[in-house]
Amino acid sequence: MQARWCGQRRSGGVWLVVLLVSLLSACSGGYAPVTEQSLGARSTTPAPERYTVRRGDTLYAIAWRYGLDYRAVARLNGIDNRYIIYPGQKLRLKSSSSAAKASRAKNSSSASLSTQSSVAKTARPDNAGTGSSVDRSGKLAPTATVRWQWPVAGPLLARFSSGSTPNKGVDLAGAIGDPVRAAATGKVVYAGSGLLGYGNLVIVNHNEQYLSAYAHNSRIFVKEGDTVKAGDKIAEIGSTGTSRPMLHFEIRRDGKPVDPLKYLPKK
Secondary structure: OHHHHHHOOOOOOHHHHHHHHHOHHHHOOOOOOHHHHHHHHOOOOOOOOEEEOOOOOOHHHHHHHOOOOHHHHHHHOOOOOOOOOOOOOEEEOOOOHHHHHHHHHHHHHHHHHHHHHOOOOOOOOOOOOOOOOEOOOOOEOOOOOOOOOOOOOOOEEEOOEOOOOOEOOEEEEOOOOOEEEOOOOEEEEEEEOOOOOOOEEEEEEOOOOEEEEEEEEEEEOOOOOOEEOOOOEEEEEEOOOOOOOEEEEEEEEOOEEEOHHHOOOOO
């Protein structure tokens, strides 16, 4: 019906041309070009001073939207490590300079103690593994390193970029229905479609420092709170929120996007 409407003839000369132009996006399937909608919407939005929690929000998703560390947002608002929020709650997303200095001093002190307690341990690169990042109780192990693997087998479409047209991760080709697999062991902290530009999205927390995201899925097979192992099928490739079937994959360290190609094994 939509295609017939876009193709119907109407009298009125210039009016008809204007009408056809205005309906062009409907005739083309409703998706904006990748560079306009997907990459642009996936760029980090500056964080406001305060944010009102809406139904369907999670602390992880809010922090992800603004490129923040969810742990810092939790500390700023006195939220415990269950990270529970509720609709209508007012969250502070920016701290005062004095609070920021105190937080940095506390983190520096904690880091110093952590370094002293682990001085006898041999350092490993970030993509090396020392075991599971989830213990038997299902809780994340903050000190575990992450062993990464490719979430899909398809070729690289677009690389990580922080330039004038930012891409906060990598885009990987695939056909609709191809499996999307967890890139590392962890816990699902978001599964939904509430973040503009990501379509159907899954976010996995690996060791409280690293999170990974899997966007534009056609179907999602996990829910928030699920524990997944590296290689588990968590979704299927789709084109939700973009103009072609693909997986947009991100890794964030302490809330900040990093280049996944520096963590994934060489193909």
